Amino acid sequence: MTDISTFATSQLSLLDKELQAELAETQLLTETHAPNTLQRAGLALLNLHVSSQRTGLGGKTVLELGLDPAVGGGELPEHGLRVGDICAVAEQPKGGERKKEREGMEKQGVEGVVTRVHKETVTVALDRDEVEIPNGKLWLVKLANDVTWKRLNFTMTRLQKMQPSEHSTLTQVLFGQSSPTRIPPDDLKSELKWHDPTLNDSQQKAIRFALASHEVALIHGPPGTGKTHQLIELILQLLDRDQRLLVCGPSNISVDNIVERLASHKVPMVRLGHPARLLPSVLNHSLEVLTKTSEAAGIVQDIRAEMDSKQSSIRKTRNGRERRAIYGEMKDLRRVYRQREGRVVSDLLKQSKVVLSTLHGAGGYHLKNEGFDVVIVDEASQALEAQCWIPVLSSGAAKLVLAGDHLQLPPTIKSLNMKQTKKPAVTKADVDNVANGVLNVSIKDETKVNAGGKKDKEDDVKLETTLFDRLLNLHGNAIKRMLTTQYRMHEKIMAFPSSALYDNKLIAADAVKARLLKDLPHGNVEDTEDTREPLVFWDTQGGDFPEKVEDDEAGAKGKGALLAESKVNENEAALAALHVRNLVAAGVQVEDIAVVTPYNGQLALLSRMLKERFAGIELGSVDGFQGREKEAVIVSLVRSNAEHEVGFLDEKRRLNGNSNNPPVALFAQLSIANNWMR
Numbered sequence: 001m002t003d004i005s006t007f008a009t010s011q012l013s014l015l016d017k018e019l020q021a022e023l024a025e026t027q028l029l030t031e032t033h034a035p036n037t038l039q040r041a042g043l044a045l046l047n048l049h050v051s052s053q054r055t056g057l058g059g060k061t062v063l064e065l066g067l068d069p070a071v072g073g074g075e076l077p078e079h080g081l082r083v084g085d086i087c088a089v090a091e092q093p094k095g096g097e098r099k100k101e102r103e104g105m106e107k108q109g110v111e112g113v114v115t116r117v118h119k120e121t122v123t124v125a126l127d128r129d130e131v132e133i134p135n136g137k138l139w140l141v142k143l144a145n146d147v148t149w150k151r152l153n154f155t156m157t158r159l160q161k162m163q164p165s166e167h168s169t170l171t172q173v174l175f176g177q178s179s180p181t182r183i184p185p186d187d188l189k190s191e192l193k194w195h196d197p198t199l200n201d202s203q204q205k206a207i208r209f210a211l212a213s214h215e216v217a218l219i220h221g222p223p224g225t226g227k228t229h230q231l232i233e234l235i236l237q238l239l240d241r242d243q244r245l246l247v248c249g250p251s252n253i254s255v256d257n258i259v260e261r262l263a264s265h266k267v268p269m270v271r272l273g274h275p276a277r278l279l280p281s282v283l284n285h286s287l288e289v290l291t292k293t294s295e296a297a298g299i300v301q302d303i304r305a306e307m308d309s310k311q312s313s314i315r316k317t318r319n320g321r322e323r324r325a326i327y328g329e330m331k332d333l334r335r336v337y338r339q340r341e342g343r344v345v346s347d348l349l350k351q352s353k354v355v356l357s358t359l360h361g362a363g364g365y366h367l368k369n370e371g372f373d374v375v376i377v378d379e380a381s382q383a384l385e386a387q388c389w390i391p392v393l394s395s396g397a398a399k400l401v402l403a404g405d406h407l408q409l410p411p412t413i414k415s416l417n418m419k420q421t422k423k424p425a426v427t428k429a430d431v432d433n434v435a436n437g438v439l440n441v442s443i444k445d446e447t448k449v450n451a452g453g454k455k456d457k458e459d460d461v462k463l464e465t466t467l468f469d470r471l472l473n474l475h476g477n478a479i480k481r482m483l484t485t486q487y488r489m490h491e492k493i494m495a496f497p498s499s500a501l502y503d504n505k506l507i508a509a510d511a512v513k514a515r516l517l518k519d520l521p522h523g524n525v526e527d528t529e530d531t532r533e534p535l536v537f538w539d540t541q542g543g544d545f546p547e548k549v550e551d552d553e554a555g556a557k558g559k560g561a562l563l564a565e566s567k568v569n570e571n572e573a574a575l576a577a578l579h580v581r582n583l584v585a586a587g588v589q590v591e592d593i594a595v596v597t598p599y600n601g602q603l604a605l606l607s608r609m610l611k612e613r614f615a616g617i618e619l620g621s622v623d624g625f626q627g628r629e630k631e632a633v634i635v636s637l638v639r640s641n642a643e644h645e646v647g648f649l650d651e652k653r654r655l656n657g658n659s660n661n662p663p664v665a666l667f668a669q670l671s672i673a674n675n676w677m678r
């Protein structure tokens, strides 16, 4: 049993450390470098002017910024600003101004969020309402993003301050103060009318279990086992039972994935979140778009048009007094606008049986007085526990369903000092066993192993322990169902993750279990020794393939980090390139091939060797290779030294057929070049 307030207090202090680590990383550069240097590092844009100014959701001022015509206009220089980044817009310091004055200027600037990035413009929604945009040249600089942390902080503080009488049954179960309500065995056998009759047995069992559970259900979905696929059925089944649902994921893409799949079922749903961050295919369900297009939206349209015309007249007026008068009128209009928009938004939400947002977005004011019966979180193993508490607390729901895979990498923690050990987590015996078809590797303790390779102590709060992990430790397998049929990999590729991580429980679906490159449906791939094998190990053992240390400029760029040390293995890269050449010569399409490696130094080297020659090839780091599916994946593991040191590869979950969310899919062939497992 965990004391809730103590837990929240520990989380708050860990979250603060993490925030400090992030701030240190991004602020270091901004505070110590000139604007020009920041622009070169991709963190700032100079010589901007306002090309348009309008009103966005919430009556916010939205600025579109492009290069000042005085400097020739045209395309923006290369930059690293992305939608969702927090930035400051300020009058640009003149060349001769000293650093101190520049800092002053930066502080006078107004903060906002990047909402759109085009070749020639960047659009920013400003945080402050009554703000005068200077007429001179502007610059935009990326700031450390502490918004996420503020919301996490708010949520954990709320949990910390709750009186025991305020704890719902769900909260008590989530902390082991009550046991989950027992499910009568018959409830797990009831016949259901399936919307999707093709669901496999483990998927049907997981859905029955989630429906019958009273407080909490974990759905464990290894890579490609149709976790999201079966969540759609679960949502439809819950709707049949007249339940109201809040469905969340850690990233926008994880949420959009569900919206896209639900759309064909004509479910009354609303997707929260800024439209600029959503997939175009889900925009019809976006709250902001609906507030403009739904029937009820008429009452805000007129006022929005009036505000827009005032916004543009501000830009044309040079006279200070006139400008101030317009700002005054805008203030009144904004107030009325917000009242009306609030009514439209609340009506739209009331009509929706399913509301979808990121975990973070579930803490917005829109959901303040909405009640939900069930919260569903997809990709739950990619989220910090504190993030999962945002929808749990804001929804007041009595039931929580988490879908995830605790045997894939957890979210990255910057403040965590990763420990390196000499003993590889995967041994030569593991690999030989896989090769020989003897699959008996046991990982009983896996759920307790954190990214540092240490065991969790009971009640020892760690940021990297996800809610999924903690609940599994707390209540055991009784609250979990596992999906076992995977639809991605040849069975020989599946054999390693299945034996090393999933207790040999994975089954390859008929459609994929014998898929080979030579049989790819779209191509004329020849039958060669490179295309008829699903899994190839390239043994680079010996003195010809030494690893080397190199400065990792690619990894450091744009992050404000000091140049980090990374590793390369040149001969291994040459071997990987040779394999790519052979595959392409046999007729495999370049777009169907990915080369991944855990080290940024090796990634940079592989890019130099392959990118131009094989345009369309996918190159990525193991951790960052998110959501990709490829027919052929080549993994270059780099490490090769007499001491058998493998650094951060000492983590089984890093070698699992995936990285972060969602997993890398290995369809027809996996080739691994390295010797470190020996």
Ligand SMILES: Nc1ncnc2c1ncn2[C@@H]1O[C@H](COP(=O)(O)OP(=O)(O)OP(=O)(O)O)[C@@H](O)[C@H]1O
Residues within 6 Å of the ligand: 198, 199, 200, 203, 221, 222, 223, 224, 225, 226, 227, 228, 229, 230, 487, 488, 662, 663
């Ligand atoms: N019962 C089924 N019958 C046939 N195909 C299925 C079934 N369930 C899932 N699939 C297919 O398997 C693939 C993986 O499904 P999905 O993307 O839902 O898996 P996931 O486990 O959520 O994926 P990830 O590993 O990316 O988290 C999809 O192409 C899906 O259509």
